Amino acid sequence: MSKFKKKTKAETNIPTSALPDIIFMLLFFFMVTTVLREQEILVEQKIPQATQLQKIQKKTLISYLYVGKPKNTSMYGSEPRIQANDVLINTSDIVLWVNQEKDNLSEAERDQIWISLKADRDVKMGPISDIQFELREADARKLMYASVGRVENN
Amino acid sequence: MGKRGRMSQEVNAGSMADIAFLLLIFFLVTTTIASDKGIMNILPPKKDPNQPPPEVELNERNIFNILINLNDDLLIEGEFRNSTDGLSDEIKSFVLNFGNPDEDAVALFNSLPPSLKGMADQSPESSDHPMSGGAVISIKTNRGTSYETYLEVLDEVKKAYFEIYGERVGLSGEEYRALSGQTAAEQELLDRGKEGIPMAISIAEPDKIGS
Numbered sequence: 001m002s003k004f005k006k007k008t009k010a011e012t013n014i015p016t017s018a019l020p021d022i023i024f025m026l027l028f029f030f031m032v033t034t035v036l037r038e039q040e041i042l043v044e045q046k047i048p049q050a051t052q053l054q055k056i057q058k059k060t061l062i063s064y065l066y067v068g069k070p071k072n073t074s075m076y077g078s079e080p081r082i083q084a085n086d087v088l089i090n091t092s093d094i095v096l097w098v099n100q101e102k103d104n105l106s107e108a109e110r111d112q113i114w115i116s117l118k119a120d121r122d123v124k125m126g127p128i129s130d131i132q133f134e135l136r137e138a139d140a141r142k143l144m145y146a147s148v149g150r151v152e153n154n
Numbered sequence: 155m156g157k158r159g160r161m162s163q164e165v166n167a168g169s170m171a172d173i174a175f176l177l178l179i180f181f182l183v184t185t186t187i188a189s190d191k192g193i194m195n196i197l198p199p200k201k202d203p204n205q206p207p208p209e210v211e212l213n214e215r216n217i218f219n220i221l222i223n224l225n226d227d228l229l230i231e232g233e234f235r236n237s238t239d240g241l242s243d244e245i246k247s248f249v250l251n252f253g254n255p256d257e258d259a260v261a262l263f264n265s266l267p268p269s270l271k272g273m274a275d276q277s278p279e280s281s282d283h284p285m286s287g288g289a290v291i292s293i294k295t296n297r298g299t300s301y302e303t304y305l306e307v308l309d310e311v312k313k314a315y316f317e318i319y320g321e322r323v324g325l326s327g328e329e330y331r332a333l334s335g336q337t338a339a340e341q342e343l344l345d346r347g348k349e350g351i352p353m354a355i356s357i358a359e360p361d362k363i364g365s
Contacts, residue, residue, distance in 0.1 A: 054192070142196060
């Protein structure tokens, strides 16, 4: 038994002096990765799932279009709407919007613009195809259907 | 200075961890790890009213028809379905059918790895060859089709192509998809994978009925 008694005499304090450093490291990680949302999303966003996702390397080339049922149905109705930047726009305004977004890019990158279509999963194909038609008109043909990953079950 | 010197020089740092914790929790809550991921699609160029689109004669056997109606039911090559299970395998064998290959397509066939050669059924009812002007996947929706189902189908089609491309360069479909093309070696793999087999996905304008 004397062996066990010896153990209890040993120092039991865990050194916590490095704890702040560890926490700070985590803190810096989240501070660096965080993107404070600069715009309010006015439409519902339940992003659909898919498996074959790809990533765009240059984020500055991406412009976002949000499509979905407005959150504030009393003000904007319950039909799916398109949000660009922080306002709801009509389908006919897309060409104008694309040109504005293209102007924000440098001249060499103007043709490489990607449109990320963040559409709600409950949206029907009607509005989606209207958007695609307008994007073709605006010559912004690189379209990405934003979706979240799904674990394959096979 | 004398008085101070006698006092403890250390700053009380015990609550530092707490303060850092508070900040950490704040950033944990506000953070949204940006996910710029999705299914890429290149739209066709806009129709020029002065220039009618070139008439491309495609035989029925060279088109893999996928129709989705407003109830999200699928009609694949004239066959009714209500799930997308196994669709990507069917597309793979359709694309790699080599039913009636011309000279270039025979050369392409000979360059394929054995695993893909084995998929060529050479059925006269399926596609002639996977090169441009050969196999085309056509997806047609209704205005009432849900976006989710459409993406699910597009996902399966993309999967079939990525698996073919990956197989050609000795990667899995997943690994091929993750290639960014930022280094010359990766770009070479990307090019070698899709060389001669374009991703021919045609998305037809939806029907107006039932919208």
